[in-house]
Amino acid sequence: MADIVFYHNPQSRGRIAHWMLEEVGVPYQTELLRFDRGEHKKPQFLAINPMGKIPTIKHGDVVVTEAAAICAYLADAFPAANLAPATTSPARGTYYRWLFFGAGCVEPALVDRLFKRPPVDRPGALGYGSYEDTLHALEHAVSTGKWILGEQFSAADVYVGSEIAWGMLVKAIEPRPAFQEYVARCAERPAFKRAVAQNEQYMKELA
Incomplete structure (x- = not known):
């Protein structure tokens, strides 16, 4: 089972995180949320992201929201993908x-x-x-x-x-x-x- 769960809707900023996950190249599980049914505002998802926003990822017990934060987090969490300079690099x-x-x-x-x-x-x-x-x-x-x-x-x-x-x-x-x-x-x-x-x-x- 993948360690990363990706909460997504293709008509959202989730596309940014989706591309980033593909660049990282590690297994992840996608959970599609329907906007027409308000699934992003249901209690089950609000317990994960109180803003009810997509994208959201859950990596083990860590929840990360906001597309830029997800990009930065994944780059650091999976350094083998070489998607961020070393912390010691100018x-x-x-x-x-x-x-x-x-x-x-x-x-x-x-x-x-x-x-x-x-x-x-x-x-x-x-x-x-x-x-x-x-x-x-x-x-x-x-x-x-x-x-x-x-x-x-x-x-x-x-x-x-x-x-x-x-x-x-x-x-x-x-x-x-x-x-x-x-x-x-x-x-x-x-x-x-x-x-x-x-x-x-x-x-x-x-x-």
């Missing part, structure tokens, strides 16, 4: 920087843009400042090498790559060449392709 700072920039700045900036939330009088009061500055920084992050850490693919690419792909899909990110090229590289990863194929099957099961 690259660890760059890895943390952009992984959490994705969670703390990119996602809220894109959601505000998508839902056309009105601008505030003091952009500095927002965690991300301005949408324009956020996209400029994001473009810089994916333009300095093949991956965020140069030649090393990492969990930061799983998270940031997923955000950029989603952002361009829903037109919350303009398809700049740097973003298109980066997402295309991500899409060539065997783990990404496996996750996409599995999610297509899950969509059929939940239809």
